[in-house]
Amino acid sequence: MDRRRGPSVRLKLTLSYAGFIMLAGALLLAVVWVYLLRYVPEVIYLPPVAEAPDQASGRFAPDRPPELFVPNQSDLLRAFAPKAGLALAFLLVLGLLGGWVLAGRMLAPLTRITHATRLAGNGSLSHRIRLEGREDEFRELADAFDAMLAQLEAHVSEQQRFAANASHELRTPLAITQTLLDAARQNSGTGELVDRLHLVNTRAIALTEALLLLSRAGQRSFTREPVDLSLAAEEATETLLPLAENRGLTIETTGDLTPALGSHALLLQMTTNLVHNAIVHNLPEQGAVWIRTSVHAETAVLTVENTGAKLSPHVVSTLVEPFQRSTERVRTDHSGVGLGLAIVKSIAEAHDGTLVLTPRDGGGLRATVRLPAARSGG
Numbered sequence: 001m002d003r004r005r006g007p008s009v010r011l012k013l014t015l016s017y018a019g020f021i022m023l024a025g026a027l028l029l030a031v032v033w034v035y036l037l038r039y040v041p042e043v044i045y046l047p048p049v050a051e052a053p054d055q056a057s058g059r060f061a062p063d064r065p066p067e068l069f070v071p072n073q074s075d076l077l078r079a080f081a082p083k084a085g086l087a088l089a090f091l092l093v094l095g096l097l098g099g100w101v102l103a104g105r106m107l108a109p110l111t112r113i114t115h116a117t118r119l120a121g122n123g124s125l126s127h128r129i130r131l132e133g134r135e136d137e138f139r140e141l142a143d144a145f146d147a148m149l150a151q152l153e154a155h156v157s158e159q160q161r162f163a164a165n166a167s168h169e170l171r172t173p174l175a176i177t178q179t180l181l182d183a184a185r186q187n188s189g190t191g192e193l194v195d196r197l198h199l200v201n202t203r204a205i206a207l208t209e210a211l212l213l214l215s216r217a218g219q220r221s222f223t224r225e226p227v228d229l230s231l232a233a234e235e236a237t238e239t240l241l242p243l244a245e246n247r248g249l250t251i252e253t254t255g256d257l258t259p260a261l262g263s264h265a266l267l268l269q270m271t272t273n274l275v276h277n278a279i280v281h282n283l284p285e286q287g288a289v290w291i292r293t294s295v296h297a298e299t300a301v302l303t304v305e306n307t308g309a310k311l312s313p314h315v316v317s318t319l320v321e322p323f324q325r326s327t328e329r330v331r332t333d334h335s336g337v338g339l340g341l342a343i344v345k346s347i348a349e350a351h352d353g354t355l356v357l358t359p360r361d362g363g364g365l366r367a368t369v370r371l372p373a374a375r376s377g378g
Contacts, residue, residue, distance in 0.1 A: 009110075010103045017099030018092060025091040029084045036076060109138035113145060125153040161321070173204040222263035222350075226374040229258040229267065229302050230293040236272040237291065240279055248285045251275075255293030259374040260300040262351040267371075270347040271302065273340040274367050278306035281365070300373040308364035316357045316365065320345045344369070 112129055119127045128149065131142035180197045237253050244251050260267060278289045290305045320341045341357070344367070348355045353371035360366050 010100070010107055013103035013106070014096060014099035017102060018095030021091050021095035021099075022088065025088055029087065033080060033084075036080070109142060113138075113142055116145065116149070120149060120152070125149055125156060158321075170204070173200045176200050177204075222266060224261050224351075225264065226259050227262055227264045227267045229260050229271065229300055229371075230255045232264075232268045232271040233275075233291045233293055233302065235268060236275045239272065240275050243276075244279050244289065247279065247282065247287070249279060249282055249287045249289060251279075251289045251291065253291045255291075256295075258293035258295050258300045258302070260351070260371040261374040262371065266347045266350070270344050270369065271304075273344050274302070274304040274369070277340045277344075277367075278304050278365070282306050282308050283363075295373055298373050300371045302369040302371075303366065305360060305366045306364045307360075307362070310363040311359040311365060313359060316359050319357055319365075320355065341367075 109131055112131065116127055116129045128146045129142040130146065131139050133139060177197060177200050180200070184197075233253055233255065237251050241251065275289065275291065282289070287307045289307075290303075292301075292303045294301045294303075341355075345355045348369050348371065351371050353369060356368045356370075358366045358368070
């Protein structure tokens with residue numbers, strides 16, 4: 001939108017300061033003038049001159065000196081008006097100069113914020129205002145702007161890493177598919193190659209569906225309704241029970257009615273991802289998975305624990321990033337596409353909840369999801 005250039009805020013503040021000082025000075029001079037008029041009449045009436053005899057000549061002479069002068073209001077106005085004009089002129093100059101300096105000092109933080117905004121608009125998100133001084137409105141605005149820049153920088157960095165990793169993950173199966181197709185053209189026996197090609201395409205499809213689900217959760221385009229997390233945990237356990245039995249794992253599910261508010265499909269996918277992650281990243285044999293649901297105050301809690309290798313806090317902190325697979329965790333053919341916990345985190349945040357990952361003392365991982373509980377009665 002094109003707008004005409006108007007006077008600067010500094011000029012407006014300067015004129016405001018000068019105008020206020022002029023008004024205050026005029027009021028003060030008016031008070032002084034009214035005060036003087038109270039004691040100075042318009043016309044001076046002098047009493048009759050009392051004559052007294054002169055000691056030397058014996059004649060009568062006035063008892064008041066002839067040079068005595070008593071001013072009236074006209075005399076006061078002639079003497080007061082020029083001085084008042086000079087005082088107002090001095091106040092005007094002082095108000096303009098002082099107002100310009102004070103306005104500049106007051107607007108200095110705003111100038112720094114504007115400069116940082118322009119840098120951010122040009123793509124420099126690493127710049128921070130870091131306004132010093134005591135807490136005031138400008139300091140609060142600068143701190144809020146710095147926090148916003150930090151969040152934007154982290155979000156952009158995350159998106160850049162996501163795009164790079166996604167490109168790499170998508171490029172790999174496509175390159176393998178192209179290689180297999182080239183080999184199939186030269187060989188008559190293509191049965192084994194077709195099977196391998198089928199696995200590669202299945203993995204690419206799973207990756208695409210995971211990306212779409214992650215995007216859907218991030219957009220929050222779903223209808224919220226009461227969802228029982230305990231039922232979702234039971235359904236996910238029933239679905240993945242054959243996979244756990246093939247790996248020799250035991251699954252234990254406990255918990256009462258745990259109503260949360262959100263999308264049934266997304267919360268079921270979140271629970272399934274947590275259980276699947278706990279199964280595939282477990283001990284080679286005699287492992288276990290524990291699933292618990294509970295309600296605390298106004299929070300619905302879902303906890304999934306599993307045995308496994310010991311994990312460091314640093315490794316655990318990176319598991320929610322897309323396509324991050326820890327080298328300390330057991331890799332299997334069912335390890336997924338590297339988006340399981342990233343999808344869980346995205347779904348939890350889309351439901352105004354949180355995902356907390358902590359390493360277990362005996363090895364393995366503990367994943368805790370906290371969501372707003374649905375109120376009784378809907």
